[in-house]
Amino acid sequence: MTRIERNAVEVHGIVKHYGETKALDGVDLTVREGTVLGLLGPNGAGKTTLVRVLSTLIKPDAGTAFVGGYDVLHQPKQLRRTIGLTGQYASVDELLSGYENLYLIGRLLDLSGKEAKARAAELLERFSLTEAARRPAKGYSGGMRRRLDLAASMIGRPKVLYLDEPTTGLDPRTRNEVWDEVQRMVGEGSTVLLTTQYMEEAEQLADALTVIDKGRVIANGGIQELKAQVGGKSLQVRPLRPAELPEMARCLRESGVPATFSDESGLLSVHLTDEEQLTTVIGALGTRGFGIAGIDTKLPSLDEVFLTITGKPSVPAPARDKEPVA
Amino acid sequence: MSTATLSPAPASAPSRASGDDTRIGLRANLRHLGALTRRNLMRIKADPESMLDALLVPVIMILLFVYVFGGAMATNQHEYMQYMVPGLLGTTGLNLAMALGTGLNTDFQTGVMDRFRTLPIGRSAVLLSKMIAETLRALVAFAVLIGFALLLGLEVKGGPLNLLAAVGLSLVFGASLMWVSMLLGMALRSAQAVQGMAMIVMMPLQFGSSIFANPSTMPGWLQAFTKHNPLSALADACRALINGGAVGNSVVTVLIWSAAITVVTAPLAVARFRKRT
Ligand SMILES: Nc1ncnc2c1ncn2[C@@H]1O[C@H](COP(=O)(O)OP(=O)(O)OP(=O)(O)O)[C@@H](O)[C@H]1O
Ligand SMILES: [Mg+2]
Numbered sequence: 001m002t003r004i005e006r007n008a009v010e011v012h013g014i015v016k017h018y019g020e021t022k023a024l025d026g027v028d029l030t031v032r033e034g035t036v037l038g039l040l041g042p043n044g045a046g047k048t049t050l051v052r053v054l055s056t057l058i059k060p061d062a063g064t065a066f067v068g069g070y071d072v073l074h075q076p077k078q079l080r081r082t083i084g085l086t087g088q089y090a091s092v093d094e095l096l097s098g099y100e101n102l103y104l105i106g107r108l109l110d111l112s113g114k115e116a117k118a119r120a121a122e123l124l125e126r127f128s129l130t131e132a133a134r135r136p137a138k139g140y141s142g143g144m145r146r147r148l149d150l151a152a153s154m155i156g157r158p159k160v161l162y163l164d165e166p167t168t169g170l171d172p173r174t175r176n177e178v179w180d181e182v183q184r185m186v187g188e189g190s191t192v193l194l195t196t197q198y199m200e201e202a203e204q205l206a207d208a209l210t211v212i213d214k215g216r217v218i219a220n221g222g223i224q225e226l227k228a229q230v231g232g233k234s235l236q237v238r239p240l241r242p243a244e245l246p247e248m249a250r251c252l253r254e255s256g257v258p259a260t261f262s263d264e265s266g267l268l269s270v271h272l273t274d275e276e277q278l279t280t281v282i283g284a285l286g287t288r289g290f291g292i293a294g295i296d297t298k299l300p301s302l303d304e305v306f307l308t309i310t311g312k313p314s315v316p317a318p319a320r321d322k323e324p325v326a
Numbered sequence: 327m328s329t330a331t332l333s334p335a336p337a338s339a340p341s342r343a344s345g346d347d348t349r350i351g352l353r354a355n356l357r358h359l360g361a362l363t364r365r366n367l368m369r370i371k372a373d374p375e376s377m378l379d380a381l382l383v384p385v386i387m388i389l390l391f392v393y394v395f396g397g398a399m400a401t402n403q404h405e406y407m408q409y410m411v412p413g414l415l416g417t418t419g420l421n422l423a424m425a426l427g428t429g430l431n432t433d434f435q436t437g438v439m440d441r442f443r444t445l446p447i448g449r450s451a452v453l454l455s456k457m458i459a460e461t462l463r464a465l466v467a468f469a470v471l472i473g474f475a476l477l478l479g480l481e482v483k484g485g486p487l488n489l490l491a492a493v494g495l496s497l498v499f500g501a502s503l504m505w506v507s508m509l510l511g512m513a514l515r516s517a518q519a520v521q522g523m524a525m526i527v528m529m530p531l532q533f534g535s536s537i538f539a540n541p542s543t544m545p546g547w548l549q550a551f552t553k554h555n556p557l558s559a560l561a562d563a564c565r566a567l568i569n570g571g572a573v574g575n576s577v578v579t580v581l582i583w584s585a586a587i588t589v590v591t592a593p594l595a596v597a598r599f600r601k602r603t
Contacts, residue, residue: 055443055444056443056444057440057443057444077350077446078446080444080445080446081446083444084444085440085441085444087437087440087441089437090437091436091437091438091440091441092436092438092441093365093369093436093438094436095368095369095372095373096365096368096369096372100365100368104361104362104364104365105441105445107357107358107360107361108358108361108362108442108445108447109445109446110354110357110446136372152441
C-alpha cells in the first residue's frame with residue numbers, strides 16, 4: 001500500500017450472461033477512492049447488472065471484482081460492510097413508516113438503538129421526509145420513496161455507495177437535494193458509483209465517466225478527456241420554421257450527418273467531426289429549401305458525446321414509473 | 327493483477343484463502359433477529375386485515391357448522407361443538423404457517439430482500455424472524471379462538487394443560503408446514519398466488535378429514551383418504567386432549583407426520599432460500 005491514490009472499486013473482465021443476452025460481456029473499470037464515477041449507457045446496457053454484481057446480489061459468470069479491497073465472490077460479508085446501495089427500483093417496506101424503515105436498517109448495521117434513531121431522524125430531515133416520517137411508506141409518492149431508499153443506503157455511512165439512476169423521476173428541486181447529499185457523502189470520504197441517463201447529472205457529480213453499451217465498455221475517462229476524445233464542435237441551427245425540425249434532421253441523416261433536434265429549444269444540433277461537414281450541412285439544408293434563422297457552434301455537450309460514441313441518443317426524460325408490484 | 331496501480335486488490339489477495347472470515351457473532355445475530363422480528367410484528371400490526379382473515383374463517387366455520395349443521399350432525403349442538411371445535415382449533419397453527427410464504431414472497435417482490443442481502447447480516451436471521459413472528463401471531467389467534475369457543479360454551483374437560491398440549495401440537499404441525507409454505511413463497515410469482523395455492527391444497531385436506539364429520543359416516547373411498555390424512559390425526563389428537571378422552575396414537579401420528587414433512591421439505595426450502603439470497 002505505497003500508493004496514495006487507491007481504487008475503491010476494481011472490476012476485471014466481469015461477464016454475466018442471461019441465456020443469449022450478454023448483460024455484461026467483459027467489463028473492466030475502476031473507481032478511485034473518494035471520487036464519483038458516472039456509469040453511462042442506454043437502456044439494457046448492463047448498468048444495473050453491474051451494480052448488482054458489485055453488491056453481491058448476483059454472481060458473475062466470469063471475471064473478478066474488488067470493492068474496498070474485498071473480493072465480490074469470496075468475501076461478501078466484509079464487502080457488505082463497506083457498501084450502500086440504492087437500486088434502480090425502490091426497496092422499502094411499504095407497511096412500515098419511513099422512520100421505521102431507516103431505524104431497522106440502522107439496527108441491522110449494528111448501530112445502537114440510540115444511534116439508529118438519531119441517524120434515521122438526521123437523514124429524514126436531509127431528504128425532507130420529516131413530515132411524512134411516521135406515515136407508512138405505502139402512501140409515499142414515487143419521489144418520496146426514492147428519497148427514502150437513498151437515505152436507507154446512506155445510514156451506515158458506507159465507504160462505497162452505489163446509486164442506480166438515483167434521480168430518475170425526481171423533480172428538479174429534489175434532484176438538487178439528492179446531488180447535495182451525494183456531494184456531502186463524497187466530502188465525508190465516500191466513493192460513489194453512479195449510473196445515470198442524465199448527462200447533466202454526470203456533469204454535475206462525476207469525476208470520471210465510463211460508458212457501456214451491450215455489456216461492454218465503449219469509452220472511459222474524465223469528462224474533459226471524453227469531450228476531447230470525441231473532438232470537434234457542435235453546430236446549432238435555428239430554423240426559420242420550427243415545424244420543419246424533424247424533416248431537417250431526417251434530411252441531414254440522409255446526407256450522412258448525424259443530427260438531433262429538440263422541440264423544446266427549437267434547435268437542430270449537429271456534431272461536427274471535420275470542417276467539411278459544415279459545408280455539407282448548409283448545402284443540404286439550402287438545397288432542400290429549409291429556412292435558417294441562425295447558426296452557432298459550441299463545444300459538444302455530454303449528450304452529443306454519448307450520441308457519437310453509441311450511435312444512439314441518450315434518453316431525454318425517461319418517464320419510467322414501473323416498480324415491482326407489491 | 328499485474329500493475330502496481332491496482333493496489334488494494336493484491337493486498338487483500340492472501341486473505342482470500344481464508345474465505346469469508348468475518349463471522350457474525352452471536353450477540354450481533356440476536357440483535358439482528360430482534361430487529362427483524364420487530365419489523366415483522368410491525369407489519370402484522372400495520373395490516374390487521376391479514377390477522378382478521380386468519381380469525382374470521384374459523385369463526386364463521388364454527389358458527390356455520392355448529393348452529394346450521396350442528397343439529398343434523400349430532401344429537402345436539404353442544405355435542406357437535408365438542409366434536410368439531412377442538413379439531414378446527416388444531417388447524418389454526420397451519421393456517422398461519424401459510425402467512426410465512428406470502429410474507430417471504432412479498433419481501434422478494436418488493437426488493438426488501440435485496441436490501442437485506444446487501445447488509446452484513448446472516449440470512450438465517452431473516453428467515454427465523456419470520457418464523458418467530460408467525461408463531462406469535464398464531465398464539466394470538468389461538469387465544470382469540472379459544473376465548474370465542476369458551477364464550478359459546480365449549481367445555482375443556484381435559485383441563486388447561488391438555489389444552490396447551492393441543493395448542494403445542496398444532497404449532498408443531500404448523501411449523502413443519504412453514505417449510506412447504508416457504509417453498510411456495512419462493513416458487514410462485516405473487517403473494518396472492520401463494521395464498522390461492524395454499525387454499526387449493528388446504529380445502530380438500532380440511533374437509534376430507536375428521537374435523538367436521540366422523541369418517542365412519544363417509545363413503546369408502548373418502549374414508550381411505552380421511553384415515554391417512556394428517557389433519558384427521560391432528561383433529562383426533564386435539565379432540566381427545568381437550569375432551570379428556572383416550573389420545574391413542576393420534577399424537578404420535580401427528581409428530582411423525584411433522585417430522586417427515588420437515589425432513590423432506592426443510593432441506594429443499596433452505597437450499598432454495600440460500601440460492602436466492
Ligand atoms: N434477471 C434477468 N434475466 C434475464 N435477462 C436479464 C436479467 N437482468 C437483466 N437482463 C438483461 O440484461 C441486459 C442488461 O440489463 P440491465 O438491467 O443491466 O440494463 P441497464 O443498463 O440497467 O438498463 P436500464 O437503463 O434500462 O436500467 C438487458 O438486456 C436485460 O434484458
Ligand atoms: Mg438499470
